[in-house]
Amino acid sequence: MHRDNEVANAFALRDGSNIAVIGGGPAGSFFSIFALKMARMLDREFNITIFEPKDFTQDGPRGCNRCGGIISELLVQTLAVEGINLPDSVIRKGIHSYKLHTNHGHVYIATPDFERTIATVYRGGGPKGMMKEGKESFDNFLLTQAVKEGAVHESLRIDRIEYKNKRPVLFSRNDEIMEAGLVVGAFGVNSTTAKIFEDLGFGYKEPSTVTAAIVEIHMSKDIVLKYFGNSIHLFLLPDRGIKFAAMIPKGSYVTLCILGQNISAGIVNDFLNKPVVKGVLPKTSSYSIECRCLPKMNIRAPKRPFADRLVMCGDAGSTRLFKDGLGAAYLMGKAAAKTAVFQGVSKEHFQKDYHPVYRSIVIDNYYGKYLYAIIDICRGNSILTKGMLSVVRKEQDIFFDRRKILSSILWDMFTGNERYRNIFPKALDLRTHLSLWKESAKALVKGEI
Amino acid sequence: MKEGELLGRSYSNGEIIFREGEKGEAMYVIQAGKVKITKSTASGDVTIATLESGDIFGEMSLFDRLPRSATATVYGDARILSIDKKKLFASIDKDPTLVFKILETMSKRIRRLNEDFTALKKNRSGILKISFSVEDTCNMILEEARNLIKADNGSVMLLTDDEKSLSIKAAFGTEADSKLKLAVWDGIAGDVIRIGRAELVNNVTMDSRF
Structure with missing residues (x-):
């Protein structure tokens, strides 16, 4: 599959090569951090420039990256092993449990020993006025780490890329900025940058998206602590358009994330007026809605995420369906860095070493779609919802973790702690199915649990 | 922000995270505070190291499958994040480069031990030379x-x-x-x-x- 060795060698990055990273979000920063660390291990030197016009130190819309801001247990731990420790200044809240709300009651699923293993963060400076609290945004933290490793951050918007002598050349407002040995497309689906890469004609198409909703609800820290504690509140309700919604505590704010098919402002208002949602929130005079937006979410990855001297990662490529986008950014950013540093930057190199990781996320999302279909059936049927709640409640009294199958499925599904593919076999567990049907039958006979 | 709202599990001064001789099922990363690593000897406990925020510990037992070689005790209040052995190995299986940082930490420790050992040997021969009694x-x-x-x-x-x-x-x-x-x-x-x-x-x- 490789072109001859001579051509393949021509695509090995040489010392002093320029690498342009378009987008300074997590995927771009992870790529830069790992590429520079790995290059140093090999006594190599690359010039990495991250082009990011957005200022993540700003609160309000100027610094916002429109995200729920949950860092899964797996990613928190993986980053710690990588030596990227999330400082206290970045963490808005450590999470040890999920409270699952339905129209028929709620259940509580917690980590062993209530260890706070999940982090909530703001990708930008948070809602307006938040910077006064002396906190740092997650994206700014990662970008700073990349700069500490040796990357250069340029607050420039790249608006055109052209190939000259088979090498990509970057332009901003018609000024030639640099010729690059490699361009990394690490922009989000809410930017207009995808068009630049579509115009290059290598077959890249902007990822398919749906509209989600993010609402920032302001209340006092004490009220957040009293009503939400260290738990993310998850809502599985029988609404057609809403897959699920989550209320994510962050200091003096709670971020409401509604995920589903093309969420609109009307759906957000309806959701906030549901009795089960009102039951979770404090009285209306205790909170205010500071801002809301309807960002796009990547639900289908583009088929051609690379070409010679060009690779797409993060939301511009493949990401996890409805969860753990930051985990996917880490995986993609690191996989692209490994390929570029250890192998090379031809499309064959990316096909051989980067595409398997990229493809694994695409395939994983097929499992995710199947699992969400099962959850859709459960949340749409009151008897099954009651059965599910009853099984999870009973599992919480079991000492051995390995027997808490349904709790583990729900935990892994919504925390992003596990790949969908690894959750799938648990969903086939016969004993759990029997328990679910037994408890559902009980609910049907009694009319309640 | 209150300690109870940040990442990890909170420990009080003197709490033992693991004891020498116990089976190791997790490694740890210090989020805040200090941890003392001590080894028991016939003449009392010897402090091998005092670790701080960002340091990892407890990784040896995961890799050599031997009991804990020392006791880890919280020094002052601390917050510690645990990393489960099974999850860590599953992640390493998918991405072997994940051990780079652990290897770097272990290499630094071996290097420091070599230096300590050399210094100790030098001191001992010195002591023997000046001990006329x-x-x-x-x-x-x-x-x-x-x-x-x-x-x-x-x-x-x-x-x-x-x-x-x-x-x-x-x-x-x-x-x-x-x-x-x-x-x-x-x-x-x-x-x-x-x-x-x-x-x-x-x-x-x-x-x-x-």
Whole structure:
């Protein structure tokens, strides 16, 4: 599959090569951090420039990256092993449990020993006025780490890329900025940058998206602590358009994330007026809605995420369906860095070493779609919802973790702690199915649990 | 922000995270505070290291599958993040480069131990050179032996000039009597002198030569 060795060698990055990273979000920063660390291990030197016009130190819309801001247990731990420790200044809240709300009651699923293993963060400076609290945004933290490793951050918007002598050349407002040995497309689906890469004609198409909703609800820290504690509140309700919604505590704010098919402002208002949602929130005079937006979410990855001297990662490529986008950014950013540093930057190199990781996320999302279909059936049927709640409640009294199958499925599904593919076999567990049907039958006979 | 709202599990001063000899099922990353790593010896606990925020510990047992080699105790209040062995190995299986940082940490520790070991060796030979007193040298030998073997009593004996008896030059324990002299061929010590080979006796009361 490789072109001859001579051509393949021509695509090995040489010392002093320029690498342009378009987008300074997590995927771009992870790529830069790992590429520079790995290059140093090999006594190599690359010039990495991250082009990011957005200022993540700003609160309000100027610094916002429109995200729920949950860092899964797996990613928190993986980053710690990588030596990227999330400082206290970045963490808005450590999470040890999920409270699952339905129209028929709620259940509580917690980590062993209530260890706070999940982090909530703001990708930008948070809602307006938040910077006064002396906190740092997650994206700014990662970008700073990349700069500490040796990357250069340029607050420039790249608006055109052209190939000259088979090498990509970057332009901003018609000024030639640099010729690059490699361009990394690490922009989000809410930017207009995808068009630049579509115009290059290598077959890249902007990822398919749906509209989600993010609402920032302001209340006092004490009220957040009293009503939400260290738990993310998850809502599985029988609404057609809403897959699920989550209320994510962050200091003096709670971020409401509604995920589903093309969420609109009307759906957000309806959701906030549901009795089960009102039951979770404090009285209306205790909170205010500071801002809301309807960002796009990547639900289908583009088929051609690379070409010679060009690779797409993060939301511009493949990401996890409805969860753990930051985990996917880490995986993609690191996989692209490994390929570029250890192998090379031809499309064959990316096909051989980067595409398997990229493809694994695409395939994983097929499992995710199947699992969400099962959850859709459960949340749409009151008897099954009651059965599910009853099984999870009973599992919480079991000492051995390995027997808490349904709790583990729900935990892994919504925390992003596990790949969908690894959750799938648990969903086939016969004993759990029997328990679910037994408890559902009980609910049907009694009319309640 | 209150401690209880940040990442990890909160520990109080003196709380033990794991003990020497226990099975290791997790490694740890310090989020805030300090952790003391101590190893028990016959003469008391020795602090090997004091670790701080960002440091990892407890990784050795995960890789060599041997019991914990030391005890980890919280020094002041601390917040620690645990990383489960199974999850870590599953992640390493998917991405082997994940061990780079752990290897780097272990390499740094081995390098530091090499330096400590070299310094210790230098110091010891220095101490021996400046110890003109036979009693001091014997006491030092006995102290080193105590660090290696847990014992209730112990002594170092030397042959007297006439080579007819053994005199105690250093001793510890309830039965220590530095004025005692033993006939050269008597008891366990006599056997060791005669055969010329070291012997480890776990229970002297069960030994007919005692």
